[in-house]
Amino acid sequence: MFPRAVSVLRVAVLALFAASLLVAAERAARSSWTRIAQAASQFGVDSLQARRQALGASWVAAEGEIARAIPADGDYLLVDGGEERQGATLFLRYQLAPRRARLAGRLSEVTDPSQWAALPTSSRWVVVAYPRRPPVLVDRKDFARWLETTLGRH
Amino acid sequence: MVATEALAGVAGVALFATPGAGLAELLPAVRAFSVGRRLAYAYLLGVAWTAGMLYALSHFLAVPLRPPAILATAAAPAVAGAVSWLLRRRRLRPSTPQRRRRPWEWLVTAVCAVISLAVLADALTNPVLDWDGWMTWAAQARYVRHEGTVDPTVLTQKGWYVSHPWYPLLLPVAQVAVLETTHADWDDPAFRPFYAAFFPVWLLVIYGGARALAGRTAAGWTTLAAALLPVPAFELAGGAVSAYSDLPLACFYGGALALLLSPRLRPSAGLAAGILLAAVSLTKAEGAVLAPAALVCGGLYAFAPLGQRKWQRRWHLRRGPLALAALPLVLALALLFSWRAGVPERFESYEKIVSWTFLWPGILTRAPRIASAVRSQMASTTAWGFFWWTAPLVLAAGWRGLRRRATVPLLLGAAAPLAVAWISYTISLTPEFIIWTSWNRVRIQASVPCLLLLALALANLLRVADAIFRRPGRRARFQTPSRCTPA
Numbered sequence: 001m002f003p004r005a006v007s008v009l010r011v012a013v014l015a016l017f018a019a020s021l022l023v024a025a026e027r028a029a030r031s032s033w034t035r036i037a038q039a040a041s042q043f044g045v046d047s048l049q050a051r052r053q054a055l056g057a058s059w060v061a062a063e064g065e066i067a068r069a070i071p072a073d074g075d076y077l078l079v080d081g082g083e084e085r086q087g088a089t090l091f092l093r094y095q096l097a098p099r100r101a102r103l104a105g106r107l108s109e110v111t112d113p114s115q116w117a118a119l120p121t122s123s124r125w126v127v128v129a130y131p132r133r134p135p136v137l138v139d140r141k142d143f144a145r146w147l148e149t150t151l152g153r154h
Numbered sequence: 155m156v157a158t159e160a161l162a163g164v165a166g167v168a169l170f171a172t173p174g175a176g177l178a179e180l181l182p183a184v185r186a187f188s189v190g191r192r193l194a195y196a197y198l199l200g201v202a203w204t205a206g207m208l209y210a211l212s213h214f215l216a217v218p219l220r221p222p223a224i225l226a227t228a229a230a231p232a233v234a235g236a237v238s239w240l241l242r243r244r245r246l247r248p249s250t251p252q253r254r255r256r257p258w259e260w261l262v263t264a265v266c267a268v269i270s271l272a273v274l275a276d277a278l279t280n281p282v283l284d285w286d287g288w289m290t291w292a293a294q295a296r297y298v299r300h301e302g303t304v305d306p307t308v309l310t311q312k313g314w315y316v317s318h319p320w321y322p323l324l325l326p327v328a329q330v331a332v333l334e335t336t337h338a339d340w341d342d343p344a345f346r347p348f349y350a351a352f353f354p355v356w357l358l359v360i361y362g363g364a365r366a367l368a369g370r371t372a373a374g375w376t377t378l379a380a381a382l383l384p385v386p387a388f389e390l391a392g393g394a395v396s397a398y399s400d401l402p403l404a405c406f407y408g409g410a411l412a413l414l415l416s417p418r419l420r421p422s423a424g425l426a427a428g429i430l431l432a433a434v435s436l437t438k439a440e441g442a443v444l445a446p447a448a449l450v451c452g453g454l455y456a457f458a459p460l461g462q463r464k465w466q467r468r469w470h471l472r473r474g475p476l477a478l479a480a481l482p483l484v485l486a487l488a489l490l491f492s493w494r495a496g497v498p499e500r501f502e503s504y505e506k507i508v509s510w511t512f513l514w515p516g517i518l519t520r521a522p523r524i525a526s527a528v529r530s531q532m533a534s535t536t537a538w539g540f541f542w543w544t545a546p547l548v549l550a551a552g553w554r555g556l557r558r559r560a561t562v563p564l565l566l567g568a569a570a571p572l573a574v575a576w577i578s579y580t581i582s583l584t585p586e587f588i589i590w591t592s593w594n595r596v597r598i599q600a601s602v603p604c605l606l607l608l609a610l611a612l613a614n615l616l617r618v619a620d621a622i623f624r625r626p627g628r629r630a631r632f633q634t635p636s637r638c639t640p641a
Contacts, residue, residue, distance in 0.1 A: 007618050013544075013551040014615040017379075020540035024382035025265070027539065031388050032272035035395075039155060039275035046156045047342055051281045072300060072340075078315055087285060093315060094288035098300030098340075100308050103315040120313075 062134035063095050069137055070125050075100040077123045077140065081107045081130035092129040101127075110147065155278040163278055163347035166332030167197075170348070173228045174200025176235025183413070183423035191362030194355040198409050199426065201402070202433035204228050205328035206486065209304055209436060212327075213493050218302040224331045262374045266381045270354040273387055276395040277346035284390045285591075287397030289317045295326035296340065299333060305496055312498050319497050322490055324436035325399050345397075352401045353394035357381055359405055360602060363412035364609035367560055372613035376605050379545075385537050385594050392595035399438050400595040406433040407444055408602020411567045414452030414479065415560045424475025427452070431479060432486035440574045442490060444599070445483050447570040451563035452476055507588075508581045516580045524579045527589040537594055545604075548611050555614025556607065567603035571596050 042050065052060045070076050078101040082088045093101050102119055104110065107128060126143045128136040138146045174196035178184040184195050207227045211217035255263075282292050294316075297306040304323050308314040329345040338344040360380050364373035380386070385393055392398040410430035413423045427448075434445040453476055456469040512520070532542045549556070575596040579585045597604075 007622055010551040010615055011619045011622055013547045014612075014619055017375075017544045017548050017612075020544045021375075021379055021382060024379075024384075024539040024541070027384065028265075028269055028382045028387070031384065032269050035272040035276045035279070035388075036268075039279045042155060042279050044156060045279075047159055047281065047339075050155075050279065051341065054281055054283060075314075087289070089315070090285070090289045090293075090317065094282075094293040094296070095341075097293050097296035098306075100297075101315040102313060 056134070059134045062136070063092070066125075066127055066135060066137045067096060067099070070096070070099050070127075072098055074125075075102065075123050076125040076127050077102050077104040077119060079104050079107050079110060079126060079128045081128045081133070081136075083131075086131040088129040088131040092127065092135050096127070107151075159342065159344065160278050162336040162338060162342070162344040165336055166344055166348045167351045169224075169228055169332060169335055170200035170204055170328070171197050172200065173204055173231040173235075174198065176231035176233070176238075177203060177426075177429070179235035179238050180231065181422040181426045183416075183420040184426050187362060190358045194358035194362065194405075195409060195426065197351060197355050198359075198405055198433070199429055200228075200231075201324075201328055202406065202429045203231060204331060205324045206429075206432055206436060206489075208331060209324060209327050209493075210485075210489050212302075212304040213489060216303065219298065219304070219327065219330050219334065220302055221334055224335055228331075259370070259374055262378045262381075265378060266354065266357050269381050269387055270350075270357070273350045273353045273394045274347060276388075277343075277350035280346075280395075281341075281343050282346070282397050284396035284398060286391075286399070290321055291325055291399060292329065292345075292397050293317070294321070294323060295329035295333070295345070298323060298326050299330040304493060309497050316499075318439075318504075319499055320494050321439055322436045322441070323493075324433060325402060349397055349402070350394050352405050353387060356386065356394075356401060356405050356408075356601075359409045359412060360605050363408070363415075363602065363606050366412070366416065367558070367606055368555070368609040368613035371616055372609045375612050375616075376609040379541065379608070380601070380605055383538060383541055386598055386601065389537065389594065391591070392598055398595065400598045403434060403437045403441060403444075404598050404601050406430045406437060407441075407448060407567075407571075407599065408606075410434065410445075410479075411448050411451060411564070411603055412606070414448065414476075415455055415563055417559075419452070419455075419472050419475040421475045421478050424478035425482070428479035428482035432482040435483060435486045435490055440571065440599075442487065443574050444570055445486075448567060449476065449480060449483065451567045451570075452479065454563045454566065455559060507583055508578070509583060510581055512581045513577070517577070520580050520585065524576065524585055524589065527586050528593055531589065531593040532597075538597075545608055548608060548615065552611030552614035555610040555612070558610060561607065561610065564603045564607050568600045568607065571599040 045053070048060070076096070076099060078089050078093060080089045080103070084106070089101075089103065102123060104119060104126065124140055126138045126140050128138065130136075171193070177199040178187075178192050178196040181199075184192060184199070187195065204224070204227050208217075208219055208224060211223060211227070212219055217223045282288060294309075297308045297316075298304055301307065304327060308316050309319045328348060332338070332345045332348050333342065336342075336344050357377055357380060361373050361377040364376045368376075386401060386404075387394055390396050392400045394401050407430075410427040413419075413427040413430070416423055431445040431448055434441040434448070453469075453472070456472050457465050532538065575592065578592075579589055582588045
């Protein structure tokens with residue numbers, strides 16, 4: 001009697017596992033359908049349009065403008081306009097690669113760009129990365145003035 | 155998606171599947187697999203060979219990562235495999251008819267195919283939207299592609315803003331191979347199907363390994379459970395729809411383990427496992443630990459609780475194939491350390507976020523804090539459904555199925571990624587944050603050995619269920635493969 005009861009209990013565990021698969025199947029079906037339907041509706045949309053839809057037209061336009069200004073083998077100083085964990089610099093660095101970046105610091109901590117003497121003078125451009133906002137391109141020699149007008153710093 | 159971009163993405167997958175098919179033909183142990191399992195191993199071997207060779211050629215011989223080198227590297231095993239097939243075709247005997255699939259097997263195949271199609275659809279429709287893709291893998295690929303070398307100036311000179319410059323570059327090199335061969339633009343996501351293809355490969359590796367260990371029915375249940383998990387398929391932070399390296403690592407690691415735990419380890423299986431272990435060490439930083447761990451697991455298989463003479467004989471039979479498995483791994487580690495020696499700021503990013511002084515006694519004192527954060531991750535039904543609620547029950551109820559020679563090596567194989575992660579959490583300055591961002595990915599890395607253990611337990615439960623519900627006089631339906639006798 002006892003071994004039979006144990007066997008039934010083990011089969012019950014199997015049934016529970018099968019039930020969990022059924023629950024998971026409903027969710028997997030929804031996730032799959034969403035993606036397949038999206039792909040079908042987006043047929044004919046090229047990768048540039050897809051980026052505009054995902055990142056925003058103004059963001060893609062700003063990034064394109066920066067990419068045209070800085071040559072592919074060029075470099076730039078990157079300023080983080082958000083918090084480190086928001087990852088705005090990481091995202092922008094990827095979008096602008098293979099252009100090489102040097103991290104100049106966070107915008108809230110940049111009080112005096114003349115302290116950037118340690119950074120090589122070869123970098124003509126400063127790019128400010130913001131979370132959820134298009135990036136901004138500033139000529140390095142104009143950056144102090146840009147800071148004053150944008151942030152009201154002295 | 156437009157048709158030309160979709161075609162470029164599919165061509166990127168073929169770039170690795172074709173040389174892999176050649177290698178699968180040249181390695182008798184892989185050639186003997188069923189079609190699905192052979193395809194999966196062909197893809198993994200193709201990525202390991204093509205990207206691994208390009209990595210070595212670029213670093214040691216300064217060969218530019220451009221179409222001539224990429225196509226020659228991919229063509230060599232493809233041509234050799236084709237010649238071998240032509241020569242062998244004369245001696246081929248008509249194949250024995252395969253057992254017909256049952257309706258439930260078609261159902262499992264259909265579910266896996268639909269989810270794989272959805273993953274591919276996502277890859278073809280959306281740009282890279284995941285954190286590690288931006289931060290590390292796809293960014294490094296752009297630098298490597300621009301300079302045509304695995305030693306670009308952003309890595310070999312100090313001062314550039316690069317995340318984790320010491321992370322190995324196998325997958326970025328594979329991305330470069332796809333983009334260069336298809337002449338893709340800089341912002342073209344043609345490499346994304348290359349990542350998406352790892353999802354069906356992962357399912358086929360699980361099915362093949364589970365079928366060899368636990369039989370068709372248990373393998374079907376296990377593969378279905380794996381396919382329905384939300385994280386490996388659709389999670390943006392590490393799933394197949396992302397450009398993270400964890401699912402590829404799981405495929406290489408799990409595929410090698412499954413090969414090394416075959417009862418009769420053939421030399422060609424050892425070599426195939428070695429090629430996959432080389433890829434493990436070049437895919438992610440932790441791979442340099444996981445690959446030797448997998449090799450140790452393969453060695454432990456000989457030391458089952460048997461009489462001394464038996465394990466001595468078994469070890470004698472396995473040591474040759476294991477040596478063949480070690481050879482590509484040693485070469486890959488030599489490449490990794492040589493390449494890393496040229497990266498001046500190789501550990502700086504980690505030195506800011508870890509402190510080895512926490513290791514002792516932190517490995518004990520921090521354990522409750524880490525365990526609590528891990529538990530909350532695993533209990534998330536959004537990420538894992540009810541899998542982590544029911545799988546331990548299955549393992550406990552089907553424990554008799556775990557009395558196999560493969561169990562201890564599989565347990566160690568499943569524990570190795572978790573141990574690496576646990577140590578990194580212990581020495582981290584912000585363990586909760588690191589656990590939050592990485593624990594699900596660690597589970598993916600350990601997924602194949604975990605699911606193979608689940609298959610063994612499921613096989614036992616299915617036998618019990620069959621015995622209860624079978625009508626008197628009817629033959630038992632669920633049997634484990636005869637070659638996998640209990641230890």
